[in-house]
Structures are given as C-alpha cells and as structure tokens.
Amino acid sequence: MISWVGDRTxxxxxxxxxLTVGIKxxxxVAGVRSTCASKFLRDNVAAHDATVVRALEDAGARVVATLxxxxxxxxxxxxxxxAGGPRNPWDLRRVPAGSSGGSGAAVAAGLVDLALGTDTGGSVRLPASACGVCGLRPSPGLxxxxxxxxxxxxxxxxxxIARDVDLVARAFDVLTHQPQRPRPxxxxxxVPSRFVTDDVDPAIAAAVSGLVDELRGQGYEVREVEIPHAEQAQDHVYTLLYPELAEIHRDRLRTAPADFQPATLERIRLGLDIGERAMRAAAQARDDFRKDxxxxxxxxxxxxxxTMPVDVPFIDGDESVIAESRRLGQLSYPWSLHTGPTLSLPVGFHPGSxxxxxxxxxAAHADEAALFAVGRDYQRATDWHRRRPPVRVRQSSSDAPRSSPISL
Structure with a gap:
C-alpha cells in the first residue's frame, strides 16, 4: 500500500x-501521517522532515508518497x-520481503523512481532482491x-532503493552530502567457499555464480575467501538487537500488547529473555567478526x-514467523554485523517461479564506491535490472489520486 502525499516543492x-521519491x-515527512504501519501511531502527524527527506528535496527530487x-x-x-501487507508486483501471491516491502514494491512497479528504506538486518536488501531492484545498506553512520x-x-x-546501481549511487551522494571520490x-x-550455510536454493546459487563469471570475464580477479564466524553472526545480531527493541517498546508491551500486530509482538518479546551475559558474549563475538x-x-x-537463500515465499506460507524470518535473513544479517556497506542487485530469475x-x-567501511563500480560494470553487460513486472495497479478512487492508497 502506498499513500500519496500533498504537493511539496x-x-x-x-x-x-x-525524479519521484517514496519514503518508508x-x-x-512533515505534515504527513507517520504511522510506522502501527495502530499505536495511526494518528501521528510528523512535525518535521527527517534529515534524509530534506536532502532529497534539496537535490530536486519530488517526494510523492509514503510507503x-x-x-x-x-x-x-x-x-x-x-494497513494490510504490501504484495510483490512480480506475483501478487508472494511477499515483497521486508521490512521495506512497500519501498521495494513501489520501485519495481514503477510507482516511484527512487525510494528510501531502512535496513537493520536486511530490510533494504531483502526487498530489493525479492522485487528485482537495487538496494544499498550504507556503512552505518554515513x-x-x-x-x-x-x-x-x-x-x-x-x-x-532504485532500479539501477547508478541511481542508487547518485542518491547515496545526496544523502551523505558529498560526491564520491574517484577510485580505481x-x-x-x-567468493566465500561457504557462507553461513550450504542449504541455498540451487537456482539462486547458479544465478550468483553467473554474476561471478561475468565479472571474471570482464577482467576481475576472483579469489576464494573465508568469512570467519559467519555461521553464528545472525544469532549475535539478534542477541544485541532484540533487548534494545524491547526497551524501545517497553511501555507498549506493558500497557497495550494486543495493539501490536501478532507477528511484531512475537519478535519484540524475544528481547525480554536475553540477559546481560549473553549480550556481552555477543558483543565480543561482534568485535572478533569485524576484526577478521x-x-x-x-x-x-x-x-x-x-541476498536470500530461498525463493520468494508466498504470503500464506506454513512457516512460523520466527522460522521464516530467520531463514529469509540468513545471508543478510551477517553483513549487518559488519561496519561496511552491502549492495543487493538483481542477477536473474528463478526458473521455477x-x-x-x-x-x-x-565492501570495507565507507567504500561504497567499490560496490558502485562493480555494480555498474555488471549492469552495463546485463539487463536484469531493466525487466519490468506484469503488475496491475489498482487505485481506490480515480477522482482523488493524491490522497488514495494504491494496493499491490
């Protein structure tokens, strides 16, 4: 679902x-309801623009929607x-991944040129992958x-999040208020000999191997590497993340837990049972991971x-929320423990679905330019990012397009 905002200059x-922009x-976005897709904030209207929203508008982009x-x-x-979950424009029976699902879906469907998402454990990268577009988790703090x-x-x-790497790079320059410096x-x-798990869908492994082969053919040297401690990295992120999340929502958990969406409540409550000893051990493991x-x-x-180890799941899947979340984020969470950037880009389509x-x-901390260089080289030689989904946009009212939700 996408909500159009009023005219902004x-x-x-x-x-x-x-360019048009959608905002998670x-x-x-000042003067617009800012709900976090929650009943708790359904009447909340933002008094000020987030810094990133001002930066985009100062660069000439037109903010047209919240996602x-x-x-x-x-x-x-x-x-x-x-608001009801968004759908994937490639197949309306499937999820757009998350948590920035509306952002990934809106870009893929052509509703906006560019979108902003937030990424804690994969929430920009997973929707980018599931929706066939490009999404950057920048180095934290930039x-x-x-x-x-x-x-x-x-x-x-x-x-x-955008259709191609070039626009992602231009937006990153704007968001950081500095053009990238030229680099070789x-x-x-x-390419890791094993990253987290061998249980990756063979079609996905083949598509990623195709990217590697293309880069090798362009003259890149390809080396096998080991990513130490990657198997436990997702658990370390969970251990450090969930107590903080539970603390943010402590009052809501105490006074009105039934107002949470059930899946949200289940995940936030995980933080209530994680103790200081476990957090200290996870922090040490984080430091060791970063050092290596x-x-x-x-x-x-x-x-x-x-980006994901499995095909894009159906909305009405059989797995529990915790199990499905863990599986979908199995390969994105480890890079959240890293201090550097990660870019997801489309490399093909699943032959089954x-x-x-x-x-x-x-890449290493603050070396987004390396990702953009490789991504641009790959996209000059391929057209996966130009493919368009067969989506049909359903607008709820033809006479009020600027204030009506659009469902995917």
Whole structure:
C-alpha cells in the first residue's frame, strides 16, 4: 500500500531533479501521517522532515508518497502492517520481503523512481532482491537517521532503493552530502567457499555464480575467501538487537500488547529473555567478526554472496514467523554485523517461479564506491535490472489520486 502525499516543492535544480521519491513510513515527512504501519501511531502527524527527506528535496527530487512496511520495521515479509501487507508486483501471491516491502514494491512497479528504506538486518536488501531492484545498506553512520523511528541505534541504516546501481549511487551522494571520490576499479572479488550455510536454493546459487563469471570475464580477479564466524553472526545480531527493541517498546508491551500486530509482538518479546551475559558474549563475538573481516578486505575489495537463500515465499506460507524470518535473513544479517556497506542487485530469475534473484556485494567501511563500480560494470553487460513486472495497479478512487492508497 502506498499513500500519496500533498504537493511539496523541491529545489528547482539538482542531481535528482525530475525524479519521484517514496519514503518508508518510519521516516518522517512533515505534515504527513507517520504511522510506522502501527495502530499505536495511526494518528501521528510528523512535525518535521527527517534529515534524509530534506536532502532529497534539496537535490530536486519530488517526494510523492509514503510507503508501507512491517510494523515498526520489525519483520522481513512486511505482512505485519496495520494497513494490510504490501504484495510483490512480480506475483501478487508472494511477499515483497521486508521490512521495506512497500519501498521495494513501489520501485519495481514503477510507482516511484527512487525510494528510501531502512535496513537493520536486511530490510533494504531483502526487498530489493525479492522485487528485482537495487538496494544499498550504507556503512552505518554515513547517512543521518534523525527523524527515523529506531529499531536499533547500533544496526539501523537508511538506504536508497532504485532500479539501477547508478541511481542508487547518485542518491547515496545526496544523502551523505558529498560526491564520491574517484577510485580505481576494484581488481579482486572474493567468493566465500561457504557462507553461513550450504542449504541455498540451487537456482539462486547458479544465478550468483553467473554474476561471478561475468565479472571474471570482464577482467576481475576472483579469489576464494573465508568469512570467519559467519555461521553464528545472525544469532549475535539478534542477541544485541532484540533487548534494545524491547526497551524501545517497553511501555507498549506493558500497557497495550494486543495493539501490536501478532507477528511484531512475537519478535519484540524475544528481547525480554536475553540477559546481560549473553549480550556481552555477543558483543565480543561482534568485535572478533569485524576484526577478521578487516583481514578479508585486505585480500579482496568486494565480496559476493546471495541476498536470500530461498525463493520468494508466498504470503500464506506454513512457516512460523520466527522460522521464516530467520531463514529469509540468513545471508543478510551477517553483513549487518559488519561496519561496511552491502549492495543487493538483481542477477536473474528463478526458473521455477519466475521470481527475481538478488546478489549482495559487500565492501570495507565507507567504500561504497567499490560496490558502485562493480555494480555498474555488471549492469552495463546485463539487463536484469531493466525487466519490468506484469503488475496491475489498482487505485481506490480515480477522482482523488493524491490522497488514495494504491494496493499491490
């Protein structure tokens, strides 16, 4: 679901002039309801623009809509929304992933040129993969989060979603208020011999291998690398993240737990049972993981991994919320423990379902330029990012297009 906002006046000129933008509804847009897809905030109207919204408008982009998400950005399918979950434009029976599901779906469907999402454990990258577009989790701390409803101060990042890498890169420049400095094209690409699990859908593994083969053919050196401690990284993120999340919502958990979407409540409550000892152990493991990753990025400049280990699931799946969330985020959460950026880009379609497949490119801290260079090279030689879904947009009222929801 997408809610059109009233007329706003961006700068007349700028690097994003003429482009339309949708904003995930946990990022404040002044004068517009800012609900985080929750009953708790259904009447909340933002008094100020988030810093990232001002930056986009100062660059000439026109903010036209706020976009649906998982409630309070907690969840990886986006179905736990008070507004009703968004659907994937490639197959309306399937999820757009999450929590920035509305952002991924809106870009894929052509409703906006560019969208903002937030990424804590994969919430930009997973929708980008599931919807066949590009999404960046920037190095944490590079993009301002003032005016963004938090999930975790340590792990939250605001990132752009667009059809191609070039627009993602242009938006990143705007969000960080500085053009990228020229850098030599990366020469060495790392491919883990095993990343987290061997249980990856064979079609997904083949599509990611196709990306690697294309880059090798373009002259990139491909090296096998090991990502130490990757198997436990998702658990370490959970252990550090969920107590913080439970604390943010402590009053709501105490006074009105029934007002949460059930899936949201189930996940937030996980943080109530995690103690200080477990958090200290996870923090030490985080530090060890980051230390070992620095060595990896001394050997190679970019690491390639799948974005999701499985095909895009149906909305009415049989798995429990916790099990499905864990499985979908199995390959994205480890990179959230990293201090550097990860970019998801489309690399093919599943031969069984016809759904998009995404791959992650990851680099060292603040080396987004390396990801953009590799991504641009790949997209110059392929057309996966140009494919369009067979979506039909249903608008609820033809005489009020600026204030009506659109459902996918």
């Amino acid at each position: 961006p700068a007349a000129e700028g690097p994003l002039a003429g 509804d946990n990022i404040e 649906n998400l998982a409630e309070f950005a907690v969840g990886v399918t986006s179905q736990n929304s008070a 993009v301002d989060t003032v005016g963004v409803y938090p999930v975790s101060a340590e792990f939250d990042a605001v990132g752009p 094209r990366p020469s060495a690409i790392g 990753l620095r060595r990896v990025f001394e050997e190679v400049e970019v690491v390639v991994t799948p 016809g759904m998009p497949i995404g791959a992650q490119l990851t």
